[in-house]
Amino acid sequence: MHIVFAASECAPWAKTGGLADVVSALPRTLAKLGHKVSVFIPYYRQVAKAVPNPPVVLPSLTIPFPSYNRFVRVLNGGLDEGVQTYFIDCPELFDREGFYGTPSGDYPDNAERFGLLSRAVIEASKMIEIPDVYHVHDWQTAMLAVLLRSTYFFDPVFRHVPAVLTIHNAAYQGWFPPQTMEKLLLPWDMFTFDKLEHYDTVNFLKGGIVYADAITTVSRKYAEEIQTPEFGNGLEDILRKRSADLFGILNGVDYGEWNPATDPHIAAHYSAENLAGKKECRRDLLHAFGFEGVSDETAVIGVVSRFATQKGFDLIVEIMDKLVEEDVVLTILGTGEEYYERLLVEIANRYPSKVRVQVKFDNVIAHKIEAGADIFLMPSRYEPSGLSQIYSLKYGTIPVVRATGGLDDTIDEQPNSGGTGFKFSGYSPWALLDAIHRALNTFRNKKVWTEMMKRAMAQDFSWDKPAAEYVKVYERVIRNRS
Numbered sequence: 001m002h003i004v005f006a007a008s009e010c011a012p013w014a015k016t017g018g019l020a021d022v023v024s025a026l027p028r029t030l031a032k033l034g035h036k037v038s039v040f041i042p043y044y045r046q047v048a049k050a051v052p053n054p055p056v057v058l059p060s061l062t063i064p065f066p067s068y069n070r071f072v073r074v075l076n077g078g079l080d081e082g083v084q085t086y087f088i089d090c091p092e093l094f095d096r097e098g099f100y101g102t103p104s105g106d107y108p109d110n111a112e113r114f115g116l117l118s119r120a121v122i123e124a125s126k127m128i129e130i131p132d133v134y135h136v137h138d139w140q141t142a143m144l145a146v147l148l149r150s151t152y153f154f155d156p157v158f159r160h161v162p163a164v165l166t167i168h169n170a171a172y173q174g175w176f177p178p179q180t181m182e183k184l185l186l187p188w189d190m191f192t193f194d195k196l197e198h199y200d201t202v203n204f205l206k207g208g209i210v211y212a213d214a215i216t217t218v219s220r221k222y223a224e225e226i227q228t229p230e231f232g233n234g235l236e237d238i239l240r241k242r243s244a245d246l247f248g249i250l251n252g253v254d255y256g257e258w259n260p261a262t263d264p265h266i267a268a269h270y271s272a273e274n275l276a277g278k279k280e281c282r283r284d285l286l287h288a289f290g291f292e293g294v295s296d297e298t299a300v301i302g303v304v305s306r307f308a309t310q311k312g313f314d315l316i317v318e319i320m321d322k323l324v325e326e327d328v329v330l331t332i333l334g335t336g337e338e339y340y341e342r343l344l345v346e347i348a349n350r351y352p353s354k355v356r357v358q359v360k361f362d363n364v365i366a367h368k369i370e371a372g373a374d375i376f377l378m379p380s381r382y383e384p385s386g387l388s389q390i391y392s393l394k395y396g397t398i399p400v401v402r403a404t405g406g407l408d409d410t411i412d413e414q415p416n417s418g419g420t421g422f423k424f425s426g427y428s429p430w431a432l433l434d435a436i437h438r439a440l441n442t443f444r445n446k447k448v449w450t451e452m453m454k455r456a457m458a459q460d461f462s463w464d465k466p467a468a469e470y471v472k473v474y475e476r477v478i479r480n481r482s
């Protein structure tokens with residue numbers, strides 16, 4: 001089957017988070033399974049720097065707006081591992097510093113930018129090849145699913161073409177003022193609460209949820225959670241209405257990049273059969289953070305994360321005074337909300353022999369933490385899928401996580417430390433501290449700890465299984481629309 005991905009990010013060209021990894025890895029796995037896959041992303045300034053002057057596939061597509069047209073080019077991003085990438089080139093909208101905005105806020109014309117992206121993918125398909133199914137991602141391309149069933153309703157070539165929407169994070173929905181309906185040439189009768197309207201805004205993600213043939217999200221647990229007020233961010237009712245077409249498919253990870261047996265960024269290689277190299281990685285990590293004379297009995301706790309409330313930093317900050325009383329050191333890497341950047345640096349200054357923080361985005365240090373720490377901390381408030389805890393498993397770095405979303409689906413806590421990690425449910429500092437205490441108690445029993453590491457390292461979260469699940473969803477929506 002021919003699957004067309006339309007997305008706002010794709011690694012390695014344009015990445016701010018997990019979405020880019022999925023849009024890169026899933027198509028490659030689908031291609032390996034024998035499917036034809038094309039991926040469309042915007043030709044952002046950053047993409048143009050990496051791929052200057054790619055061949056032109058379509059020199060001009062007309063994208064209409066109320067009083068003017070925009071003209072976009074489709075560029076050939078290359079065929080790699082069986083996946084054909086196309087770039088949508090519209091310099092007025094995409095040749096900018098950021099993907100979505102500047103540090104002071106989102107671009108004010110994001111509805112036009114991503115509305116155009118969705119429409120350009122549809123128009124390009126008419127020129128290149130009509131796919132069997134579209135796969136759209138988050139609010140940025142959700143509009144494609146809406147357009148297919150509204151503006152393009154009478155186009156016979158799309159009558160049987162379904163769209164699958166994947167929600168990578170339900171908190172970001174793409175809210176725009178009501179006039180957006182006219183701007184995108186959408187009929188006003190769709191501006192109702194059961195369609196695109198949401199508390200007097202046009203809500204792109206909601207539109208996608210209403211009009212897509214199936215909706216997926218990135219873990220089984222998150223699929224349940226977003227149907228509740230706590231996690232649905234106002235979309236829980238509409239998601240519950242679509243529950244028969246809503247599927248949770250856990251993200252896979254790329255073991256080509258994250259594997260302690262082959263990782264080029266770490267001090268020594270190791271595996272479940274031979275763990276000796278992990279000690280060297282631990283020494284290297286402590287050195288990278290400037291710790292000296294840390295005993296083997298001290299637990300090294302690692303954090304790699306966006307500094308955001310979503311990731312549970314309010315809990316981490318709250319337990320810090322108690323945590324430093326334990327035999328632990330903390331190596332923390334991240335960037336994000338200024339509030340947490342400042343607070344964490346302040347804590348590190350207060351406890352220099354216990355806590356060190358590096359405020360930056362650094363892939364090599366991220367690998368060093370995954371390999372060198374004993375315990376990986378990820379107490380997220382919510383976590384649609386989460387990748388870092390899955391990497392930790394592979395590196396035998398035991399995760400302590402909150403039982404939410406993908407964290408709950410990937411980490412297994414069993415009595416007597418018979419699982420692969422430690423997790424807590426209630427969002428409270430005491431519950432987190434209690435889970436860390438359980439981990440530290442187990443850490444002191446080297447035999448049980450080593451068995452746990454080996455169990456963690458044996459877990460397989462590669463893309464093969466999730467890709468096969470996506471194929472089932474594609475087959476289902478194609479069948480339902482034929």
Ligand code: ADP
Binds near residue numbers: 017335361388
């Ligand atoms: P999210 O997509 O919500 O940020 P995930 O756990 O799904 O969280 O993915 C985070 C990814 O970003 C991981 O690959 C992690 O290693 C990486 N990452 C996060 N912060 C940093 C950082 N400061 N430096 C390097 N890599 C980081």
